[in-house]
Amino acid sequence: MKNMIMNIKEYRPQFLDGRDEPWVRSIIDEYGRFEGKPLREWHQRLKEPLPYYCPPAKLRYLVKAIDATFGTRERLANKNIQELRRLLFQQSESTPWPNSVSKISSDILTRRKELLHSLAHNPLLHLLNGEEPIDSILFADLPSEKLVGKLKNDLLFHDLMLSANTYLLRSIIQRSESVDIFLRGKIRPIVRQALLRGLICVAKPLHRDSEFDMRISLSGPLALFRHARLYGRLLVEILPFLPNCDRFHLNAIVSHGEKQSSWIIKSGDPIKPAEQTTFDSHIERRFARDFMKVTNDFDLIREPEAIEAKESLIFPDFAIKHRTDSGTTWLLEIVGYWTDAYLQKKIENLRTANIKNLIICVSKRLGTTDQWPDHAQVIAFDRWIDPSVVLKAMSTSST
Amino acid sequence: MGAMNENKSENTALLSLEFDRGTILINGLTSTTAHSLHDLVKWDARTNSWRAPAAAYVHLLSRIRTMHGNPIDHVRQVQTPLAAWSAVGLRQYQESALLAWRAAAGRGIICLPTGAGKTRIALAAAQRSRKSTLCLVPTRVLLHQWIDSIREIYAGEIGVLGDGQHDIKAITVATFESAFRNGWTLGNRFDLLIVDEVHHFGDGERDEALEACSAPFRLGLSATLDDGKLDRLEQLIGPKVFEQRISDLVGTALADFEVSCLHLPLTPAEKHSYKLDYEVFRKFFDVFKKENPGGQWEDFLRTGLKSITGRAAVAAHGRAKRSLALTETKLSMLCQLLNRHAHQHKLIFTTDSATAMTIARQLLIAPITAEIGQRERKSLIEAFRLGTIKTIVSCKVLNEGFDVPEAEIAIILGGSGSSREHIQRIGRVLRPKEGKKAHIYELLAAGTNEVMKSRQNGNKMNERRHEKYDYEH
Numbered sequence: 001m002k003n004m005i006m007n008i009k010e011y012r013p014q015f016l017d018g019r020d021e022p023w024v025r026s027i028i029d030e031y032g033r034f035e036g037k038p039l040r041e042w043h044q045r046l047k048e049p050l051p052y053y054c055p056p057a058k059l060r061y062l063v064k065a066i067d068a069t070f071g072t073r074e075r076l077a078n079k080n081i082q083e084l085r086r087l088l089f090q091q092s093e094s095t096p097w098p099n100s101v102s103k104i105s106s107d108i109l110t111r112r113k114e115l116l117h118s119l120a121h122n123p124l125l126h127l128l129n130g131e132e133p134i135d136s137i138l139f140a141d142l143p144s145e146k147l148v149g150k151l152k153n154d155l156l157f158h159d160l161m162l163s164a165n166t167y168l169l170r171s172i173i174q175r176s177e178s179v180d181i182f183l184r185g186k187i188r189p190i191v192r193q194a195l196l197r198g199l200i201c202v203a204k205p206l207h208r209d210s211e212f213d214m215r216i217s218l219s220g221p222l223a224l225f226r227h228a229r230l231y232g233r234l235l236v237e238i239l240p241f242l243p244n245c246d247r248f249h250l251n252a253i254v255s256h257g258e259k260q261s262s263w264i265i266k267s268g269d270p271i272k273p274a275e276q277t278t279f280d281s282h283i284e285r286r287f288a289r290d291f292m293k294v295t296n297d298f299d300l301i302r303e304p305e306a307i308e309a310k311e312s313l314i315f316p317d318f319a320i321k322h323r324t325d326s327g328t329t330w331l332l333e334i335v336g337y338w339t340d341a342y343l344q345k346k347i348e349n350l351r352t353a354n355i356k357n358l359i360i361c362v363s364k365r366l367g368t369t370d371q372w373p374d375h376a377q378v379i380a381f382d383r384w385i386d387p388s389v390v391l392k393a394m395s396t397s398s399t
Numbered sequence: 400m401g402a403m404n405e406n407k408s409e410n411t412a413l414l415s416l417e418f419d420r421g422t423i424l425i426n427g428l429t430s431t432t433a434h435s436l437h438d439l440v441k442w443d444a445r446t447n448s449w450r451a452p453a454a455a456y457v458h459l460l461s462r463i464r465t466m467h468g469n470p471i472d473h474v475r476q477v478q479t480p481l482a483a484w485s486a487v488g489l490r491q492y493q494e495s496a497l498l499a500w501r502a503a504a505g506r507g508i509i510c511l512p513t514g515a516g517k518t519r520i521a522l523a524a525a526q527r528s529r530k531s532t533l534c535l536v537p538t539r540v541l542l543h544q545w546i547d548s549i550r551e552i553y554a555g556e557i558g559v560l561g562d563g564q565h566d567i568k569a570i571t572v573a574t575f576e577s578a579f580r581n582g583w584t585l586g587n588r589f590d591l592l593i594v595d596e597v598h599h600f601g602d603g604e605r606d607e608a609l610e611a612c613s614a615p616f617r618l619g620l621s622a623t624l625d626d627g628k629l630d631r632l633e634q635l636i637g638p639k640v641f642e643q644r645i646s647d648l649v650g651t652a653l654a655d656f657e658v659s660c661l662h663l664p665l666t667p668a669e670k671h672s673y674k675l676d677y678e679v680f681r682k683f684f685d686v687f688k689k690e691n692p693g694g695q696w697e698d699f700l701r702t703g704l705k706s707i708t709g710r711a712a713v714a715a716h717g718r719a720k721r722s723l724a725l726t727e728t729k730l731s732m733l734c735q736l737l738n739r740h741a742h743q744h745k746l747i748f749t750t751d752s753a754t755a756m757t758i759a760r761q762l763l764i765a766p767i768t769a770e771i772g773q774r775e776r777k778s779l780i781e782a783f784r785l786g787t788i789k790t791i792v793s794c795k796v797l798n799e800g801f802d803v804p805e806a807e808i809a810i811i812l813g814g815s816g817s818s819r820e821h822i823q824r825i826g827r828v829l830r831p832k833e834g835k836k837a838h839i840y841e842l843l844a845a846g847t848n849e850v851m852k853s854r855q856n857g858n859k860m861n862e863r864r865h866e867k868y869d870y871e872h
Contacts, residue, residue, distance in 0.1 A: 040753070049711050056704035082775045085765075086782065092763035093789050096741070097734035104731045108761050115763055139760065142770045198420055198584070202445045217445070221422040222583070222607055224443050225452050230421070230583060230607040 023052035065163035070149035178219035185246030227255035240274035415471035421583030421611025457615035482555025505616035506637030513826020530590035601628030656837035683712030750813030816852035
């Protein structure tokens with residue numbers, strides 16, 4: 001897949017793989033040594049030289065994955081501890097600080113001990129935790145005081161690497177200003193996720209001989225004027241949906257000041273897939289459930305193939321197919337809560353596409369319009385779509 | 400003439416402007432007209448439309464009006480502040496600053512030292528203009544501080560965007576980060592954009608937050624503005640319209656102050672370990688400098704992390720820096736100063752959060768770091784204001800916008816070495832109060848590069864400095 005933009009250097013991510021296993025194992029062992037200790041101590045340790053050479057970027061992603069996989073234990077989350085601290089600070093103000101130079105450290109310790117001791121009988125302390133001394137719980141509610149979690153015995157090395165590699169990919173996409181994705185199969189969820197996030201999505205069908213069905217370009221409005229990083233966070237959210245496609249090839253454009261680089265991510269790369277999403281909305285979910293109950297003659301197909309309409313593509317919400325008569329298919333589009341501009345565009349697209357056997361379910365909240373395509377069956381719905389009304393519309397359409 | 404007017408109305412009937420996710424869509428623009436607006440608009444082949452960044456709205460509208468008359472304008476979705484404002488009184492120099500901003504068509508940057516009342520000028524701008532206003536601030540501490548300041552003079556509800564809240568009102572305060580994330584969806588809801596500590600913008604990092612906003616009136620505030628950013632900030636906010644320095648206001652609008660630099664020797668053990676670590680670092684750093692003559696610190700870190708020796712050098716540098724953060728003599732001197740100024744409000748500034756927490760743990764002094772939650776932070780600052788707590792230790796959180804005039808002693812144990820940080824920290828104790836004379840103590844590890852950095856910063860500020868070397872402990 002050739003890069004479409006000239007003079008941009010192409011890169012492939014350096015994923016963690018089997019060759020990294022020795023140093024990865026050594027980091028996991030090191031992590032085990034910090035179990036139950038404050039998280040800050042573990043992170044401080046990582047700044048010191050480590051037993052093996054660890055590639056810095058890979059190490060960063062591995063540590064993120066380890067922290068996320070094994071988690072941390074909250075020591076204490078109690079507003080009484082904050083109140084106790086405030087009392088202690090107030091008391092400290094009225095107690096002179098040591099003036100000696102030669103034994104400053106020991107004098108500070110003594111002062112501290114005395115002050116802490118003065119709070120030993122404070123009822124707040126007993127509300128906290130009778131077990132631990134005040135000395136050790138004084139700042140226990142702060143994030144850096146969280147304790148390093150326990151290593152899981154059933155840890156799958158592969159899962160940890162996958163998690164680290166996903167962080168690596170996220171960091172690349174996060175810095176990107178636009179992505180081009182060549183896709184085959186299950187394209188709709190990608191487009192849907194992009195549109196839901198307010199990205200501009202330009203989809204172009206590819207020639208039948210191509211190994212991909214479609215090329216989609218995702219970017220944000222401001223990307224027209226500058227190397228906008230505003231959308232990287234949104235582009236990252238698309239990433240987990242890619243492994244669900246049959247095949248993909250992604251080209252992310254990342255800018256470094258005035259320079260740009262292109263990062264290639266493709267099928268087979270280690271990406272943690274998103275859980276299979278089913279429906280865009282409660283209306284769709286409910287309609288699918290109710291429709292299956294009222295008829296055995298038809299199958300409801302989620303995410304049917306896209307339909308070309310002038311300069312864009314239409315992704316109908318459902319296709320309804322007769323079980324025995326394969327030639328009889330209806331496309332169903334639900335128009336819920338959208339802006340006027342979006343609605344106008346939708347109407348224009350549907351008119352241009354000239355789809356046969358089209359059923360459009362329109363929320364009554366959108367008001368009435370006579371602009372829908374003449375050949376379409378339009379059903380107005382209040383809160384939910386009644387499947388029997390849809391079936392009736394289909395039978396009317398057939399006759 | 401009549402024909403010209405006819406032509407104007409014919410064109411404008413077709414032209415409409417619409418806000419689209421941080422940009423302006425111009426519908427009905429002919430290619431001839433687009434050509435004359437080429438510096439503002441671009442053809443977007445992705446959506447087949449003419450588009451301009453939202454920040455260009457005011458220029459775009461003015462140019463279209465000149466050429467064609469009024470277009471159909473759907474851009475602004477603003478809500479006029481309905482609640483009453485109390486009048487905001489200003490000092491003479493603050494009035495002059497506001498006047499200069501208004502003379503620049505309500506677009507510009509005001510540079511005043513910390514404590515000189517920049518926020519007050521901004522509030523006066525919002526109050527007098529009666530426009531829906533978005534205030535951008537860099538930190539959560541400042542977010543709440545601004546909300547409190549607005550609440551004193553504005554009777555209506557105040558929107559908050561940041562620190563876990565997402566509530567938009569005609570007057571809204573947002574953190575930079577939240578504005579960056581959400582700006583493109585709400586950029587057309589405000590007429591006046593106020594940017595506190597505007598020097599954080601202009602280098603591309605978060606500029607999109609300002610570009611995605613269509614507010615025609617913009618006010619930037621800063622105490623430490625880099626001249627290198629002025630051109631870019633002029634595009635995003637407006638030109639620098641007013642400036643006064645600390646020396647212009649000391650003794651009148653700012654408290655008088657004195658800086659004492661205390662050169663404190665390292666103990667033999669500290670000296671030995673510092674020397675060892677510094678040598679490990681220096682050896683690698685010298686090689687790096689030889690191979691990369693123009694190399695920056697970030698390049699050094701990147702190079703260092705790629706090898707075992709480099710990693711050791713970077714780690715040694717970190718250790719050397721940490722070892723200076725709180726030496727034994729610094730700790731001892733800190734205690735002496737705390738005793739000497741026991742009845743005054745003191746701020747302790749450290750190199751890093753870890754040192755701030757060490758001091759908090761050992762000396763039992765209230766810390767304000769990024770880890771301290773909003774509720775506790777607010778309660779500690781209130782206690783400081785009331786005087787039940789007279790000492791606060793912090794690293795960076797209090798560098799900007801901490802507004803407690805009672806603070807009169809600053810003890811600086813270490814820092815990044817940048818002059819901006821130095822000015823910001825000193826500014827924390829310069830807020831005026833009757834009879835106040837602020838004192839700033841810089842505790843420096845003698846014989847290290849802390850001394851050189853401190854001198855550079857002092858020279859930049861023309862400080863009255865007292866260098867003290869021989870300490871009797």
